[in-house]
Amino acid sequence: MAIVERQLFEIEVRKARLMAERDGVETLDIGEVSGFDNLDPDWIRGQIEGQKSLFVARRAALAQELEQIDEQKTQIENQIEGSKAQIAALERQLGLVERELTDKETLFAQNLVPVGQVLALQRDEAGLEGDIGRLTSQVAESRARISELSVQALRLAESRREEAITQLRDLQYSEIELEERRLSLIEQLSRLDVRSPTDGVVFGSSIFAVRAVVQPAEPMMYVVPGGQALLVSARIETTDIDQVFPGQPVFLRLTTFDARTTPEVPGEVLRISADALTDEATKQTYYEAVILPDTSVLEDMPGVELLPGMPAEAFLRTRDRTPLSYLLRPIAVYFERAFREE
Numbered sequence: 001m002a003i004v005e006r007q008l009f010e011i012e013v014r015k016a017r018l019m020a021e022r023d024g025v026e027t028l029d030i031g032e033v034s035g036f037d038n039l040d041p042d043w044i045r046g047q048i049e050g051q052k053s054l055f056v057a058r059r060a061a062l063a064q065e066l067e068q069i070d071e072q073k074t075q076i077e078n079q080i081e082g083s084k085a086q087i088a089a090l091e092r093q094l095g096l097v098e099r100e101l102t103d104k105e106t107l108f109a110q111n112l113v114p115v116g117q118v119l120a121l122q123r124d125e126a127g128l129e130g131d132i133g134r135l136t137s138q139v140a141e142s143r144a145r146i147s148e149l150s151v152q153a154l155r156l157a158e159s160r161r162e163e164a165i166t167q168l169r170d171l172q173y174s175e176i177e178l179e180e181r182r183l184s185l186i187e188q189l190s191r192l193d194v195r196s197p198t199d200g201v202v203f204g205s206s207i208f209a210v211r212a213v214v215q216p217a218e219p220m221m222y223v224v225p226g227g228q229a230l231l232v233s234a235r236i237e238t239t240d241i242d243q244v245f246p247g248q249p250v251f252l253r254l255t256t257f258d259a260r261t262t263p264e265v266p267g268e269v270l271r272i273s274a275d276a277l278t279d280e281a282t283k284q285t286y287y288e289a290v291i292l293p294d295t296s297v298l299e300d301m302p303g304v305e306l307l308p309g310m311p312a313e314a315f316l317r318t319r320d321r322t323p324l325s326y327l328l329r330p331i332a333v334y335f336e337r338a339f340r341e342e
Contacts, residue, residue: 004182005039010047011175017051018171021058021164024157028055062160069153073146080142083135090135094128097121200226224308232267232291234314238276241287243318246271250291253313257304267293269316289314 016030030048101121107113196202205221207214214220232252236244252265273288291314298304 002038004178004185006043008175008178008182009039009044011171011178013047013051015168015171015175017055018164018168020055022161022168024161026059028052058160062156065156066153069149069156073149076142076146076149080139083139083142087132087135087139090128090132094125094132097124097128101125194220196223198223198225198228200224229292230295230306230308231270232293232312232314234289234291235286236272236289236316238285238287241272241276244269244272244287244289244316249317250293251315251317252291252293253315254304254306254310255313256310262301262304263297264315265293265295265297267291267314289316 013030017028020028028051030051101118104113104118104121108115108118200223202221202223204219206218207220234250246269248269250267250269252267253259254262254265268291270290270292272290276285276287278285293306295306298306
């Protein structure tokens, strides 16, 4: 579990650095990363400082490469300025040569100068024009080189950004896998702890030693819920279920206490089981009725305290009947069954 959490934390701080590189920010600010309280604080600080140092180093390396490109552009720009100065000087020389050539050609037409002087000036004119063309071409090439360096600088920054985006995407996939492993481990660890579904008092525990083996489907202990109202579970015979309904008044007799000094406790039926149940010991079927007693009548009686598991007798009030009906009802039922055709 600790290894997975360390890997997840490393991914979180790496993501923070890569997002800073992607966005081109100047400083890396890694805030508090929640969800890793179990990790060593010194180790966490070391990871954060390591990513900050790496961010500074990578940013410095990128800045150095961009600075070198800027220096190359500056050198080329200086070369362009020098070439432009040479071109200007050659153009002035060319102008002088052209003027002198014009004069010589006029004198040559009058047979006042030899043809060699005219040819020499023509050679000088052609040489100057060639030098000017060569320097002009160099200026164009230098400007093209500056454009290439500018594109290289842009590509360098964009390449660093694309690299950060690619690594971020890969880290997200790794983070998803590790998070799934982490949740799986948390679930496995949670199975090592046995938790009661409710608060209460433990009794009947069968586990007394550390690292004891728990057999499947075997109860380890019982829990009596605390802070809840006590309920009475009563068994209703299947022949009497038609006379029982939720909300029906009930009187409870607590057989644990002295009947002469302990009054009957009123109550009502909360719910009835949806189907008949079977007692595994006696194989008798019955319906279960859950009764809520009104224990306020016992508050002023010292020494009377209701505890879970106490026996009680429940008397459910059905309908009012006369003493004569109690005597005649069994006889009527007998004759009704006796004269019925089979």
